[in-house]
Amino acid sequence: xxxxxxxxxxxxxxxxxxxxxxxxxxxxxxxxxxxxxxxxxxxxxxxxxxxxxxxxxxxxxxxxxxxxxxxxxxxxxxxxxxxxxxxxxxxxxxxxxxxxxxxxxxxxxxxxxxxxxxxxxxxxxxxxxxxxxxxxxxxxxxxxxxxxxxxxxxxxxxxxxxxxxxxxxxxxxxxxxxxxxxxxxxxxxxxxxxxxxxxxxxxxxxxxxxxxxxxxxxxxxxxxxxxxxxxxxxxxxxxxxxxxxxxxxxxxxxxxxxxxxxxxxxxxxxxxxxxxxxxxxxxxxxxxxxxxxxxxxxxxxxxxxxxxxxxxxxxxxxxxxxxxxxxxxxxxxxxxxxxxxxxxxxxxxxxx
Ligand code: SAM
Ligand code: FES
Numbered sequence: 001x002x003x004x005x006x007x008x009x010x011x012x013x014x015x016x017x018x019x020x021x022x023x024x025x026x027x028x029x030x031x032x033x034x035x036x037x038x039x040x041x042x043x044x045x046x047x048x049x050x051x052x053x054x055x056x057x058x059x060x061x062x063x064x065x066x067x068x069x070x071x072x073x074x075x076x077x078x079x080x081x082x083x084x085x086x087x088x089x090x091x092x093x094x095x096x097x098x099x100x101x102x103x104x105x106x107x108x109x110x111x112x113x114x115x116x117x118x119x120x121x122x123x124x125x126x127x128x129x130x131x132x133x134x135x136x137x138x139x140x141x142x143x144x145x146x147x148x149x150x151x152x153x154x155x156x157x158x159x160x161x162x163x164x165x166x167x168x169x170x171x172x173x174x175x176x177x178x179x180x181x182x183x184x185x186x187x188x189x190x191x192x193x194x195x196x197x198x199x200x201x202x203x204x205x206x207x208x209x210x211x212x213x214x215x216x217x218x219x220x221x222x223x224x225x226x227x228x229x230x231x232x233x234x235x236x237x238x239x240x241x242x243x244x245x246x247x248x249x250x251x252x253x254x255x256x257x258x259x260x261x262x263x264x265x266x267x268x269x270x271x272x273x274x275x276x277x278x279x280x281x282x283x284x285x286x287x288x289x290x291x292x293x294x295x296x297x298x299x300x301x302x303x304x305x306x307x308x309x310x311x312x313x314x315x316x317x318x319x320x321x322x323x324x325x326x327x328x329x330x331x332x333x334x335x336x337x338x339x340x341x342x343x344x345x346x347x348x349x350x351x352x
Contacts, residue, residue, distance in 0.1 A: 001031070001033045001034060001037075002029065004025070005025070005026065005029055005034055006034075006037070008022050008025055008026055009026065009034065009037055009038060009041070009264075012026075012261070012264050012265070013041045013264055016224070016264065016265055016266065016267070017224055017265070018220075018221075018224075020214075020217050020218065020221050021217075023216075023217035023220045023221060023261075024213050024214050024216075024217035026261065027213040027216050027217055027254075027257075027258075028213045030253060030254060030257050034257070035253065035256060035257045035260065035291075038257060038260035038261060038264065038291075039256070039260045039290065039291045039292065041260070041263075041264050042259070042260035042261075042263035042264055042291060042292030043290070043291075043292060045263050045264065045267035045292070046263060046292050046294055048267065049267060049268050049348045050294045050348070052337060052338045052339055053294070053338070053339055053340075053341045053343070054289060054294055054295065054296060054333050054338045054339065054340050054341070055106070055270070055294060055295045055296075055340075055341065055343060055345030056103070056104055056106070056295070056296055056297070056298060056326070056329070056340055056341075056345070057104070057106045057107070057108045057139065057272075057295060057296075057297040057298075057345070058095075058096070058099035058102075058104035058106065058107045058108065058297075058298060058299075058300035058322070059108045059110055059297045059298065059299050059300060059301065060087070060092055060095045060096065060099075060107060060108065060109050060110065060300050060301055061110050061111065061299070061301045061305070061306075061309040062086070062087040062091075062092050062109055062110070062111050062301070063085070063086045063087065063111035063112055063114040063116070063117070064082065064084055064085055064111070064112055064305075064308050064309050064310075065077075065084050065086060065111075065112050065114040065116065066111075066112025066113050066114060067112070067113045067114070067115065068112070068113050068143070068177075068181060069177075069178050069181075070176065070177050070178075070181070071176055071177065071178070071209075071242060071243045071244050072176060072205070072208060072209070072236060072238075072239070072242060072244050072247075072312075073239070073242065073311055073312075074239035074241060074242060074310045074311045074312055074313075075112050075309065075310070075311060076242060079241045079242065080241075081241045082241065082308070082310070083308050084308070085305045085308050086114065086116060086117075087301075087302070087305070089121065089124065089125055089128070091302065092109065092125055093125070093128055093129060093132070095107075095300045095301060095302065095322075096129045096132075096133070096136065096300070097132065097133075098300065098322055099300045099322065100132075100133050100136055102322060102323060102326050103326070103342040104136070104300070104326075104342075105135060105136055105137060105342060105343055105344040105345070106136070106137040106138075106139055106160070106344055106345060107129060107136060107137070107138055107139065107300065108139040108140075108141055108162065108297065109122075109125065109138065109139070109140055109141065109142065110140075110141035110142070110162070111141075111142050112143070113142065113143040113144065114142075119148075119149045119152050119153070122140070122142070122149075122152075122153055122156075123152055123153060123155075123156035124156075126138050126140075126153060126156040126157045126158045127156050127157060129157075130156075130157040135344070136344075137159055137160060137344045137345075137346075138157060138158045138159065138160075139158070139159075139160035139161065139162060139201075140153055140158050140160070140161050140162070141161070141162035141163070141201075143163065144163070144185060144186055144189045145189070147192050147196075150189075150192060150193055150196055150198075151196055154196050154197060154198060158198070159197075159198060159199060160198055160199040160200070160201070160229075160230075161193045161198040161199075161200055161201070162200075162201035162203070162230065162232065163186070163189055163190055163193065163200070163201070163202065164201070164202060164203035164204060164205075164232060165186060165187060165190060165202045165203065165204060165219075165222065166186070166203075166204055166205060166208075167183075167204055167205075167208065167211065167215060167218075167219065168204070168215070168218040168219045168221065168222035169214075169215045169218050170183040170184070172208070172210060172211055172215050173186075175209075175210050176208060176209070176210075190202055190226070190228070194226075194228075199229040199230070199346065199347055199350055200228045200229055200230070201228055201229065201230030201231065201232055201270070202222075202223065202226060202228040202230070202231055202232075203228075203230075203231050203232035203233050204216075204219045204233055205233070205234065205235070205236040205250065206233055206234065206235045206236060206250040206251075206254050206255045206258060207235060207236050207248075207249070207250030207251060207254055208236040208250070209236070209244050209247040211236075216254075216258065220258070220261060220262070220265060223262060223265055223266065223269075224265045224266070227266055227269075228269070229269065229270060229347040229350055230269065230270035230271070230272070230295070230347065231262050231266075231269055231270075231271055232271075232272050232274060233255060233258055233259065233262070233271075233274070234250075234255065234274035234275070234276030234277050235249055235250030235251065235252070235254075235255050235276050235277065235280050236249055236250045236312075237249045237250070237276055237279060237280065237311075237312035237313060237314075238312065238313060239310065239311065239312045239313055240313055249280060249312075250280070251280075252277070252280055252281045252284060252287070255277055255280075255284075255288070256287055256288065256291040257291070259271055259273075259288055259291040259292050259293050260291045260292045262292070263291075263292030263293075264292075268347055268348040268349050269347065270294060270295050270345070270347050271292060271293045271294060271295065272288075272293060272295040272296060272297055273285040273286075273287075273288030273289050273293035273295070273296055274288070274297070275297065275299075275315065275316060275317065276312065276315075278316050278317075279312070279314055279315055279316050283332075285329075285332060286332050286333070286335060286336045289333065289336055289338055290336055295345065296329055296333065296340070298317065298322065298325040298326050298329055299317050299318075299320075299322065299325055300322045303318075303319065303320070303321055306318040306319070307319075326340075
């Protein structure tokens, strides 16, 4: 293998930092040997900070109404084919309760940007989950809001927030989203969430339409500098009812390689093996863990609505009950020598 590539990877291993051009060089020259070497480094850190433990988050997709119109997303408001649903507070609480019984200590409430739920509604849901289970962490993934709303959710008991930055390049952001959506606002939200005291998850899609190696290098540099507690990445996958229906999906190889690089950049970071990764390859999530990921996020949503939360085509786990999913994942995770644990799964070092 090219000695310059090995040198660059080894430099990342030592410094946990590279110049933008160096990240770009690695990405442009991805090859099986380089992936293998990166995964070996990544697994060493994964072992050092998390042993063979894999954390679980129970995902409740509580609404697929969305005011936004991201060109890549199946639940964009412009998609007339999408059958819409909203879960009632009672249903959301039942999902969380069921998750608790199944061993989940983190619930992620995710949805489109749906302002039919007022801040008070969201706070009420958070409070009720926390009242029933004070050792359950409530994570929100409900998009961009103003400071007062984020603060109110935090005060009500939510302690983590997932908001992918989608791309660190504002020009690519503008090509993936309609004009009314602002890259700067999304970035400001991430900073705000961190300042409030949330454990924050950023993240990006891999090989979204028009994305270059330079763009991905910018994503890695952003993660290196911003240091979110979690970074969620998955391949871009096309959805038949979006303007990007005919675009090619991202690859398994690039996603796995980037997982390893992320682990090397910030060894303590939480990195999920995402559903999108499991969608493009039957063993994608297992391979994600072997590349350095340490979180999986099975679905706790009622099976009756699963298919309607269709962000991209052929999404997996839309027919299974929560209990089936967790059992399936336990088997998958142990098949590669790891173990799912009943734990809130904080980022190592967050609560010093
Ligand atoms: N509305 C919230 C938000 O904007 O953060 C949460 C829901 S949003 C649908 C969750 C994530 O799905 C997005 O951040 C995006 O990265 C991912 N996503 C959407 N469409 C996708 C696609 N076609 N392929 C892969 N990932 C996609
Ligand atoms: Fe859902 Fe396997 S994780 S069925």
